[in-house]
Amino acid sequence: MFSIIYDLFMILPVLIAVAFVTVAERKAMGSMQRRLGPNITGVWGTLQAFADALKLILKENVSPTQANLIFFWFGPVITLVFSLLGFSVIPFGPGLAVLDFSLGILYLLAVSSVATYGILMAGWSANSKYAFLGALRSTAQLISYELILSSAILLVILFSGSLNLTEIIEDQIHTWYVMPMIPIFIIFLIGALAETNRSPMDLAEAESELVSGFFTEHSSVPFVSFFLAEYGSILLMSIITTVLFLGGYNLPFFLSFKFINDLIWILFNEINSMRVVQEQFSYFIEYNPVVSGMLNGFVLGTKTCFIVFCFIWVRASMPRIRYDQLMQFCWTVLLPILFAFIFLFPCILYSFDSLAVSF
Structure with a gap:
């Protein structure tokens, strides 16, 4: 049962994203071609995908x-x-x-x-x-x-x-x-x-x-x-x-959490307060799933x-x-x-x- 719920949490956002790609396409093309994209159904056209699906x-x-x-x-x-x-x-x-x-x-x-x-x-x-x-x-x-x-x-x-x-x-x-x-x-x-x-x-x-x-x-x-x-x-x-x-x-190397963590450790190794910050940052990112x-x-x-x-x-x-x-x-x-x-x-x-x- 837990496996089914886990899979649903993985797949449902994908299905919702597929619906909203249609809205994103019409909004982007409307902006590029100087015409209106969907902007009435819902806030900023967010419900347009559901309106289209229901109509069809x-x-x-x-x-x-x-x-x-x-x-x-x-x-x-x-x-x-x-x-x-x-x-x-x-x-x-x-x-x-x-x-x-x-x-x-x-x-x-x-x-x-x-x-x-x-x-x-x-x-x-x-x-x-x-x-x-x-x-x-x-x-x-x-x-x-x-x-x-x-x-x-x-x-x-x-x-x-x-x-x-x-x-x-x-x-x-x-x-x-x-x-x-x-x-x-x-x-x-x-x-x-x-x-x-x-x-x-x-x-x-x-x-x-x-x-x-x-x-x-x-x-x-x-x-x-x-x-x-x-x-x-x-x-x-x-x-x-x-x-x-x-x-x-993966983030770019210079923005990765491991790189930032190591940078804090190198720059502020001698400062106890910053060492505590580094340890808390490492624990918060790496050990919080x-x-x-x-x-x-x-x-x-x-x-x-x-x-x-x-x-x-x-x-x-x-x-x-x-x-x-x-x-x-x-x-x-x-x-x-x-x-x-x-x-x-x-x-x-x-x-x-x-x-x-x-x-």
Whole structure:
């Protein structure tokens, strides 16, 4: 029973955050494009997400007469469930994960791959040419850019020598991986945009060509499932980017609690009163699980908000590209660059005797 309550306390904030990403996106884009975002429902529009969900759930569900209703309903469920399952291995702090095991990265790659089947089911079963074309586009795009993401993650594994997300975060206590791997970080962000079907890579749901893409015929609750799955994937990819490249729940070295604690000890070692302050500070931070958990969660959340803002910023700034350009960019530009780095980075690490993986 305690385990179930503990898991709910871990997952419920994630579900609420997924809802409020929609409000944050409309407010940020409204500010960037000089138009009003949601500002009426609740204080500063805070209840807009719940109003949208209630409106969509209460709408009448319309299903095509020639649709395969089993797959038509099952597709959105698969997409939503597998977009949320990835959060179970995310460490929100030391030991604060629903499922913390040694193959966390492989689990994330597997879960994100299965979500593609839900999109394919929904697009094929709707018996609509727009939905079917959108599903084919989305499937080809996701499969292509998953190769980009997995190749970038391979370089992170070479740096850390582990597939466990907590160990990868702990390995970034002194130096975040974004500093020696800035090109890989940028390529990973581009792959994350394509993986989540976000503009300028939202060709699977291009309104000018495919109406709404693979969920053209879906309404009411199935549409809400796709809607939540999209923003859940955005939040998940932002957290994964934070964990792999921005140190996860770790503060920068010069702001870390251990560094401040050691600095107080060095500067005021001879003053008894300051020594007492140092001991109390150390005890309050390190041995109070509630305080340390809240601080770790706040740090991870702040970094994730920055990546989510980058997603919104790109959508508000860049035009949509053609589908053939999207696929060509993946296979002829990003993939050769990543393969070059896959050969280059191990050579550099091996020359400095810093390769975490033994041969």
